Amino acid sequence: MGIPTPAVAFTAKFSSTRTVVRGIGVDEVRGAFGGEILKTANTLAHHESAWQTQTGIAEDVWHALLDGNQRFVDGTMKQYRVKAMRESLFGGQRPKAVIIGCADSRVPPELIFDQSLGDLFVIRAAGNVVDAIGLGSVEYAVEHLSTRLVVVLGHDRCGAVQAACSNQKVSSPNLNSIFNELRPSVSECSNAGMALVRDVVEKNALRVAKALLYRSAILRTTMAKGDLQILAARYDLLTGEVFRLESPEPASHGALKETPIHSA
């Protein structure tokens, strides 16, 4: 597929690209969470070469998702034989990717990646944050369904992120539990207006991607074996394009302060 130029100029600390860069690696985990998981990071470091070279299956899946996204952008989506697919999937599933996305009605992963029944294992909550149940769902897909790619998908103009950026008083503890997960990303971004929202959307997607490893021994172990790739991406609400996010520069790692994710 072609590699289109992002429609919107990106000026935040992270750059966006539809080309493949890399996922969340050992250095990022070590940098983000410091000594708390240094032992784990050291263990992972022994497998770093494996991490860097294990991209075969996961990268193929990512490219398949990007191909589907291009069809979505172009309006040339496949006509799936849903009845036959439904019947063929009666006995079980082997989803090709886990998508952690926002509950926003404009960002349905199956549509924007032009996938069908049985293709995606989707976990959605406002702000694409993950609580313990969401994380357990990811672990289930990776451990029991052999899914090899996890994508944390943020999106432009996310209402949850906008609310967190506005620092407005929330009307319930349940809503506050979402904003609690977003506020650390807000505090690390300094732009204003929609530029701030864009920055926080990307920062949050990267943070959630890293937190998956931080919080899950199953995911760390699977990645160390070279059987898992986790990456963050951003969906452009206007063009329909999905951009893979680059990891932050090493110098910025020390500024990341992870807070436990309790709920979403």
Ligand SMILES: [Zn+2]
């Ligand atoms: Zn959203």
